[in-house]
Structures are given as structure tokens and as C-alpha cells.
Amino acid sequence: MTTSNPQGEPPYDGPAGKTQSRYAIYNCRCGNRFALEVFTSIDVSERADLVQTLIDGNLNRGACNACGAEVAVETQCVLHDPVKRRLILFIPDKDRHLELEARADLLKSLAADPSGGLPSYVVGFEVAFGPNGIRDSLEKGPVQASSPDLEKREKEVEEQRVKLDSDLQELEAGQGRLLESEAALEHKAAEMVGLEKELQRQAQELEIRKKEVEEFAHQLDMKQSSFRIEETVMQGSGRFAKETGGKAADHQWFPGDSAQDSPNLQESVEQALPDFDEPEETPTGERGGGKIPVSDDDVVEEASIVSEEAIVEERSIEEKVPAFSPPPSHPAPDVEPVAEAVPHAVKEPAKRKPGKVDDEVLAALALPGRRLARLAGDDVDLFALTVEVSLLDSVKKSSVRFRVHMIEDPNGYPWVVMSAAVRPPGREIHLFNWLLDYQVRTHRRILGRLGEKCRAHITLVSSSMDRNVTFMTRNRIEGNVKSIASDLEQFFLEHAAVPSPSAVDEGSIIPRLLDELRKPFPFHSKYVEQHVSLSGTIKALDDLVMWSSPENVRKLVRIYSFPLEGIASIKRRVLTRAVEAGLDLPGDLPADAVSMGFADDDTALVSHSLRAFLGAVRSDHDLSDGEVGDNWTRLVEAAARRDVPLDLEVAEVAVDYVRAVGGDVSFGAEVALLDATDVADLDREVLLRWLYRLSRRAEAAVELLRREDSEAFPFVTDAVKLMGPDDLLHVVPCILAGSDDEGEGFFMSSLKSDRRELRLASALALGKLGLRSAVVPLINVLCEHQEPDWKIEAEILSRFGMAAIRTVEQFLRNPRGCEDRLVFLAAALALTRCNKQVKDLADERDPVLASLAKQAVAMKPRVKSEIEGLLAGETDDPLLLFVRAMDARLSGD
Numbered sequence: 001m002t003t004s005n006p007q008g009e010p011p012y013d014g015p016a017g018k019t020q021s022r023y024a025i026y027n028c029r030c031g032n033r034f035a036l037e038v039f040t041s042i043d044v045s046e047r048a049d050l051v052q053t054l055i056d057g058n059l060n061r062g063a064c065n066a067c068g069a070e071v072a073v074e075t076q077c078v079l080h081d082p083v084k085r086r087l088i089l090f091i092p093d094k095d096r097h098l099e100l101e102a103r104a105d106l107l108k109s110l111a112a113d114p115s116g117g118l119p120s121y122v123v124g125f126e127v128a129f130g131p132n133g134i135r136d137s138l139e140k141g142p143v144q145a146s147s148p149d150l151e152k153r154e155k156e157v158e159e160q161r162v163k164l165d166s167d168l169q170e171l172e173a174g175q176g177r178l179l180e181s182e183a184a185l186e187h188k189a190a191e192m193v194g195l196e197k198e199l200q201r202q203a204q205e206l207e208i209r210k211k212e213v214e215e216f217a218h219q220l221d222m223k224q225s226s227f228r229i230e231e232t233v234m235q236g237s238g239r240f241a242k243e244t245g246g247k248a249a250d251h252q253w254f255p256g257d258s259a260q261d262s263p264n265l266q267e268s269v270e271q272a273l274p275d276f277d278e279p280e281e282t283p284t285g286e287r288g289g290g291k292i293p294v295s296d297d298d299v300v301e302e303a304s305i306v307s308e309e310a311i312v313e314e315r316s317i318e319e320k321v322p323a324f325s326p327p328p329s330h331p332a333p334d335v336e337p338v339a340e341a342v343p344h345a346v347k348e349p350a351k352r353k354p355g356k357v358d359d360e361v362l363a364a365l366a367l368p369g370r371r372l373a374r375l376a377g378d379d380v381d382l383f384a385l386t387v388e389v390s391l392l393d394s395v396k397k398s399s400v401r402f403r404v405h406m407i408e409d410p411n412g413y414p415w416v417v418m419s420a421a422v423r424p425p426g427r428e429i430h431l432f433n434w435l436l437d438y439q440v441r442t443h444r445r446i447l448g449r450l451g452e453k454c455r456a457h458i459t460l461v462s463s464s465m466d467r468n469v470t471f472m473t474r475n476r477i478e479g480n481v482k483s484i485a486s487d488l489e490q491f492f493l494e495h496a497a498v499p500s501p502s503a504v505d506e507g508s509i510i511p512r513l514l515d516e517l518r519k520p521f522p523f524h525s526k527y528v529e530q531h532v533s534l535s536g537t538i539k540a541l542d543d544l545v546m547w548s549s550p551e552n553v554r555k556l557v558r559i560y561s562f563p564l565e566g567i568a569s570i571k572r573r574v575l576t577r578a579v580e581a582g583l584d585l586p587g588d589l590p591a592d593a594v595s596m597g598f599a600d601d602d603t604a605l606v607s608h609s610l611r612a613f614l615g616a617v618r619s620d621h622d623l624s625d626g627e628v629g630d631n632w633t634r635l636v637e638a639a640a641r642r643d644v645p646l647d648l649e650v651a652e653v654a655v656d657y658v659r660a661v662g663g664d665v666s667f668g669a670e671v672a673l674l675d676a677t678d679v680a681d682l683d684r685e686v687l688l689r690w691l692y693r694l695s696r697r698a699e700a701a702v703e704l705l706r707r708e709d710s711e712a713f714p715f716v717t718d719a720v721k722l723m724g725p726d727d728l729l730h731v732v733p734c735i736l737a738g739s740d741d742e743g744e745g746f747f748m749s750s751l752k753s754d755r756r757e758l759r760l761a762s763a764l765a766l767g768k769l770g771l772r773s774a775v776v777p778l779i780n781v782l783c784e785h786q787e788p789d790w791k792i793e794a795e796i797l798s799r800f801g802m803a804a805i806r807t808v809e810q811f812l813r814n815p816r817g818c819e820d821r822l823v824f825l826a827a828a829l830a831l832t833r834c835n836k837q838v839k840d841l842a843d844e845r846d847p848v849l850a851s852l853a854k855q856a857v858a859m860k861p862r863v864k865s866e867i868e869g870l871l872a873g874e875t876d877d878p879l880l881l882f883v884r885a886m887d888a889r890l891s892g893d
Contacts, residue, residue, distance in 0.1 A: 011082035032066035355470030479563030545587035582613025629661035656694035698727035798828035826856035
């Protein structure tokens with residue numbers, strides 16, 4: 001008895017009517033926990049066997065895998081028959097009191113069906129309690145509802161659906177409000193953490209100030225004691241007091257006739273008080289006076305800058321800046337003027353707090369350059385004006401990369417460029433640049449600080465000059481600073497008369513620097529790790545040769561901020577892998593390898609590389625035959641230049657690869673010996689080595705198979721995986737002729753090979769053997785591969801006949817998106833000995849199976865034509881030609 005089908009409604013195809021199951025974790029009385037498959041819905045057309053199991057009360061039953069006790073999970077289940085148009089909600093007897101909840105849950109899942117349309121028999125689903133109830137319901141047939149009742153029921157369902165949608169929207173709105181509240185709480189918590197850190201910082205500052213006061217008091221006591229001692233000494237020596245006018249002479253500490261005539265005094269004061277003899281220059285040099293020529297003595301003094309105590313804060317600074325007042329026409333220098341000389345001491349320089357925005361900073365930022373570079377103790381202080389507010393708001397999560405470059409302007413004058421790349425989280429990078437002139441003393445001192453102390457603070461000030469934030473560079477400042485300083489020193493020694501430019505043309509300098517930085521730069525942080533393979537190591541060797549030229553080394557150091565020791569480190573790591581693998585070293589790299597201790601000399605290096613590369617080609621590697629042949633050619637040529645003899649084992653492998661790339665093979669008498677040798681005369685060990693020869697590999701494999709050497713069979717199959725189509729035509733028939741378990745296992749495993757010729761050759765061999773166990777793997781590869789491979793595999797499967805028809809039937813019931821290919825396969829089977837069986841499938845009650853079988857019967861003429869075209873038609877496709885030749889060989893033709 002079937003239900004009516006109002007208005008030709010199609011059967012329900014939603015998820016609630018499909019066969020579904022889940023796994024429930026069951027806790028047995030013995031204490032063991034195990035998973036039990038529980039069906040929540042059953043599609044009768046797919047799993048008719050489960051219906052009787054449900055009626056018998058045996059659904060969702062299992063046994064404990066520890067004690068063997070039988071267990072059952074009684075739960076609700078949906079029974080769907082799309083043919084008879086019935087949807088029954090099964091409820092266990094123990095859950096009768098939960099009927100309304102069960103109905104509501106099912107209606108809710110139906111309401112969430114994305115397909116939208118629901119047939120009337122689904123909306124008015126039936127309910128059955130317990131196994132007896134489901135049996136009675138199936139025997140009696142569906143309850144016929146009158147049209148008014150049905151319409152009323154549909155209206156009620158629609159109202160319930162609308163109410164559920166409204167409740168769902170309210171729930172989502174409540175979740176949104178909850179998320180907003182959580183975010184607000186997190187923000188408050190972050191503010192509290194910030195306040196706590198600020199209090200800790202202030203407490204630390206108070207502690208530092210306290211120590212400074214104590215130290216100042218101690219120094220004051222010491223000075224008072226010193227004055228009392230000196231007064232006593234001067235009173236006890238009337239002649240000394242008379243000659244010095246009652247004062248201690250400065251030249252007690254600095255030899256010379258007077259303080260004004262003593263160059264040591266002046267130089268010492270300049271070292272102790274930075275920028276004393278000249279006002280602070282802007283990065284562009286526009287305000288810079290006091291430029292001095294470069295000399296050897298001056299460079300030595302600048303390299304020994306000491307006696308400034310750094311005040312370094314390991315945090316980001318954000319504070320209000322005092323109101324800005326216009327700068328005076330002649331800004332004050334960095335430090336206070338030198339006071340009158342104090343006996344036995346020189347006045348200490350004023351201490352600067354890194355990142356401190358003072359009048360000097362504001363004055364510099366008001367100039368067109370809007371940047372300032374100066375010293376703060378042992379640190380370099382960099383200031384810049386920015387209009388990007390996000391840089392001031394996300395300091396704690398921003399990343400800062402600091403680099404030092406050198407580039408010439410259009411007139412050939414060298415400039416040092418300090419660049420700071422600041423990147424807020426999730427935003428683009430903002431680049432700030434400061435230009436230094438090496439002929440300006442302050443700029444030389446800044447470069448010296450970077451080369452010695454390796455620390456910089458970058459302070460960004462808002463365009464309104466009311467906010468600022470300080471970043472401390474997290475990366476180690478590159479070791480190229482000293483190299484750049486050395487190059488600049490040499491340049492100005494050779495061009496002593498070159499004056500500093502009166503103005504800086506940043507519009508030509510910075511764009512040229514950016515253009516250079518945009519060019520490919522190979523030596524990134526992951527460079528060596530990304531070139532671990534042999535092919536990658538060869539690429540790395542080529543990069544090393546190209547970037548080892550003097551011009552490119554200068555570019556690495558000057559433009560890319562790459563230190564010389566970094567190049568040496570990368571070179572050592574790449575050469576280590578190359579020498580271990582026996583790769584030929586191009587350019588001057590052999591000399592580098594010898595100097596680094598990889599070999600005693602060039603001859604020893606070549607000898608080692610020959611043996612090492614022999615081991616490399618016999619193991620897993622990613623080199624193509626052409627790359628292997630090129631490397632063998634270069635190694636053999638290097639051996640000939642240095643009179644390094646080749647042993648027979650190396651020649652056995654090298655000669656074939658050299659021939660493959662068209663190289664010269666007249667590198668020894670071993671070649672003629674190898675070519676004239678009959679494989680039948682070789683012992684087992686030599687044959688195993690010959691499996692890696694290109695020209696004699698197939699001969700060696702066939703000879704080992706002929707000898708039925710089971711221990712050598714794994715080595716033969718490994719060599720077969722490397723063989724080309726011509727060699728496979730000789731070896732695969734020999735493996736098939738043995739037809740033992742090892743051969744069948746090799747063919748089965750080769751179905752998963754990425755090499756098309758090997759995969760299809762194995763499929764043909766399995767077709768000849770007619771193994772039932774090969775049907776499912778062959779159907780799986782048929783569903784995965786491209787055309788024409790899968791059509792050839794379908795023709796091979798058709799040769800299995802009755803051994804394949806039942807398996808194909810199961811795949812047709814659940815095609816998993818491969819309907820077209822499975823229909824082609826069924827048509828190919830119908831063209832052989834299974835025509836009747838395919839026609840019988842077209843009469844099956846399963847609608848999917850019947851539909852696909854009917855399509856297969858109708859497609860027989862077209863499939864026949866396509867198969868004949870693949871196996872006998874005119875073609876120049878190498879793959880099809882190989883398949884035809886292999887099929888003929890396996891058939892004994």
C-alpha cells in the first residue's frame with residue numbers, strides 16, 4: 001500500500017532521510033569503554049537489511065571487546081522509504097513519554113533542511129513505538145490523512161518553523177551581545193594590566209632616582225673631602241702654591257704648556273662630551289657646521305668613544321609632549337658648555353633618556369627634513385614625524401626591523417641610510433629613513449655606536465606633536481656596519497678633497513635604494529632549509545657563485561644589510577651538503593671547500609665526490625636523469641684534468657648517465673670493457689650494481705629474474721620503478737611469467753604509482769592474472785586518474801567478466817560522484833560476457849542502480865567505438881602506443 005503523490009511531488013532527498021550513523025562511547029559493567037555504531041536514520045532503498053534488524057529489536061547492538069557481554073543502545077531512529085513515500089519516527093518503548101520532544105526535534109531538523117521543499121508525506125510523518133509498533137506500522141501501511149487535516153497539519157508545521165526561525169534569530173542576537181560584553185571585559189582587563197605595569201614602571205623610576213640621589217650625596221662628600229685634603233697640601237707647599245697662583249694646574253693631568261694649547265685636553269673633552277664643538281646636525285646635514293677632514297688619527301679616536309652611561313628602558317614609551325615653541329635661530333648643542341676646569345676631574349656629560357622628546361627634537365621635526373638622529377649615552381636615538389596614527393596606538397604588537405645601508409647619490413657621493421620598517425599587526429609596513437654623511441663628526445659617531453653597541457631607539461612623533469611613541473629594535477643590528485664604515489674610510493682617504501653636499505637630494509637617493517631592495521635577494525632566513533634536497537643544493541651552489549663576485553658581495557653588504565660572516569656561514573652550510581652528496585662545485589667553490597677543510601686539496605675533493613655521488617644516485621633523490629648526467633659529466637671531466645683514476649664501479653654508473661646527456665664517454669678503458677660484457681657472465685653482485693645502469697638495467701633485471709633469485713627480487717622491483725617504457729616492455733612480462741605472490745604484490749602496489757606507464761603495465765598484468773582482489777583497487781584508481789588512463793583501466797576491468805560484475809554493482813549503488821566512469825565501466829562489461837547481468841541491474845528496485853544500468857546499456861555502441869579507438873585506432877600518443885605494445889607482449893604476440 002502506497003501513499004498518494006499530490007501534484008507529482010518528488011521523493012524527499014534531504015539529510016534527515018539518508019542512512020546516518022554515529023559512534024557512541026559505551027561504558028561496560030566490566031569497566032571497559034568501547035565505541036558502538038548507532039544508526040539515527042535509515043534509507044530503506046539503501047539499507048533494507050537494517051529494517052528487519054530494527055523490527056527484530058537487534059539494531060544498535062554490539063558486544064564488549066573485553067568481556068564479550070552483549071549491549072544495546074536504545075535510541076530514536078528515522079525510517080525513510082522514498083519509493084513508498086513514508087517517513088516514520090521510531091521511538092523506543094521506554095521513551096514514550098518523550099514523544100512530543102522527539103517530534104519537535106525532527107521538525108526542527110526538517111526546518112533546517114537547506115533544500116527547502118518538503119513533500120507532504122515528510123511533513124506529516126508517522127510515529128511508531130518499539131519494535132512491535134514499527135512492525136505493525138509497516139504491515140498496515142501509511143495512515144491516509146484527509147486533505148483538510150493535511151492542510152491543517154502543514155499550517156501547524158509552518159507556524160512551528162517560523163517560530164523556530166524567530167527563536168534562532170533571538171539566540172544569535174543574544175550571542176552577539178554576549179561576545180560584545182566579553183570583548184569589553186577583555187578591554188577593561190587589558191587597561192588594568194597596563195595601569196599595573198605603569199605603576200611598576202613609576203616605582204622602578206623612583207628607585208632609580210633614589211639611588212641617583214644617594215650616589216650624588218656620596219660624590220659630594222668625596223669632593224668636599226678632596227678639597228680639604230688639597231687645601232692642606234697647598235698650604236704645606238708655599239712654592240707650589242706660589243707658582244700656580246694658589247690653584248691646581250690643569251696640566252697636572254694633560255701635558256702641555258696650558259689647557260688651551262693641549263690637543264689631548266680638547267680631544268678628551270670632545271670624546272667625553274659628544275658634539276661639544278658643533279651643533280647637532282640634522283640627517284640631511286643642512287644645519288651641520290664644523291665638518292672636519294678624515295684622518296687615520298681621527299678614525300682611531302672615534303672608534304674609542306667611551307664614558308657615557310646608557311639609560312635603556314626595555315619598554316615602549318608613550319607620553320604627552322610639552323607645548324612646542326619656535327626654535328631659536330641657532331639651536332643649542334646636545335650638551336651643556338664646558339664649565340671652568342675642576343681640579344682632578346672633567347665635567348661628566350649630561351645624561352639623556354632614550355626617546356626623550358625635548359626642544360631640540362621639536363625644532364628638528366619642524367624643519368623640512370622632519371627627522372633627527374643623535375646619541376643618547378651608548379644608544380642611537382632616531383626621531384621622525386608621522387601622520388599614521390595606527391603606529392602610535394599599537395606599539396606593543398608592532399614589529400620593527402632596523403637596517404643600515406650605503407648608497408651613492410647621482411653625483412657619486414656615498415650616503416649611509418638607516419632604515420626602520422615598522423609594521424602594526426595586520427597592516428602594511430611603514431618605512432622611515434635617516435641619512436648620514438660620514439664626513440660629519442656626529443654622524444661618524446652614530447655609525448660607530450651602531451657598530452659597537454648595536455642598539456637603536458626609534459621615536460615617532462604625531463604630526464600635531466602632542467603624542468610620541470618609542471620602539472626599541474628587537475633584531476640584532478646587522479654586522480655590516482663596520483664593513484660600511486671601513487669602505488667609507490677608504491673612500492675619503494682616496495678622495496680627501498671631496499666636500500660634503502650642501503643639500504641632500506632624498507628624492508633621488510631613497511627611490512634608488514627601494515628599487516634595489518625590491519630586486520630578488522636569495523639569502524633569506526629560510527634559504528638553507530629550503531634547499532636541503534640535491535636539486536635545491538645545486539640551485540644554492542649557482543646562487544653562491546653568482547653572489548660571490550666582488551660587486552655582488554658589496555651589494556649584499558651595502559644594500560641588503562647582509563654581513564660578511566652571514567655569507568660565509570651560508571656558504572659553509574651549502575658546501576657541507578654538496579660535498580657530502582658528491583655534487584660538482586662550480587666556479588671558485590672548490591677552492592673555498594679546500595680552505596674550509598672539506599678536503600686536503602682539489603684532487604682529494606674530486607676523488608671523494610666521485611664515491612659520494614655514486615652513493616647519492618643509488619639512494620632516494622630528486623634529481624632528474626639529465627641533472628644526474630650533467631653532474632657525472634662534470635665530475636668525470638674534473639677527474640680527467642687532475643688524473644684521478646675511475647674505478648669500475650663508478651664507471652658502471654657514470655657512463656650511462658654521461659651518454660644520456662650526450663657527453664664524452666671516452667674517459668677510460670672501463671667503457672669498452674663494460675660495453676663488451678655479457679650479462680650472463682656476471683655474478684650476482686655485479687648484476688645488482690648494473691640495475692642502476694641506464695643502458696644495461698633491463699638486461700640485468702631480466703637475467704636476475706631468469707635465475708629466480710628471490711633475494712634479489714626486491715632490488716629488481718626497485719629498479720623497475722625507475723625504468724622507462726622501453727625497459728618495462730622487457731621486464732614486466734618476465735615478472736608476470738613467474739606469477740608468484742611477490743610478483744602479484746608488486747603489481748598491486750604499483751597501481752598507486754605516479755608513473756603512468758608503470759601503473760598501466762601493472763593493471764594489464766593483473767588483467768592477465770584475473771585476480772579478484774585486484775578489482776576494487778582497479779576501480780578506485782579508475783575513479784582517480786585522468787583520461788585516457790581511466791578508460792584504459794575500464795577496458796582492463798571488463799576482462800575480469802563475472803569476477804567484477806558484483807563489485808561494480810555495489811559501486812553503482814553508491815557512485816560517490818563517479819557516475820560517468822562507472823557507467824562507462826558497466827557498458828564495457830556488457831560488451832564482454834556480462835551483457836545479461838547488466839540488463840538485469842536495469843530492473844533492480846534501487847532507483848539509482850537501475851538508472852545507471854539503463855544508461856550503461858544505452859551507451860554500449862559509443863563505448864565500443866571508444867575502446868576500439870584506444871586499442872587499435874590510429875594514434876601518435878606515446879602512452880597509447882606503449883599500452884598496445886605491452887598488451888601484445890603480455891599476450892605472447
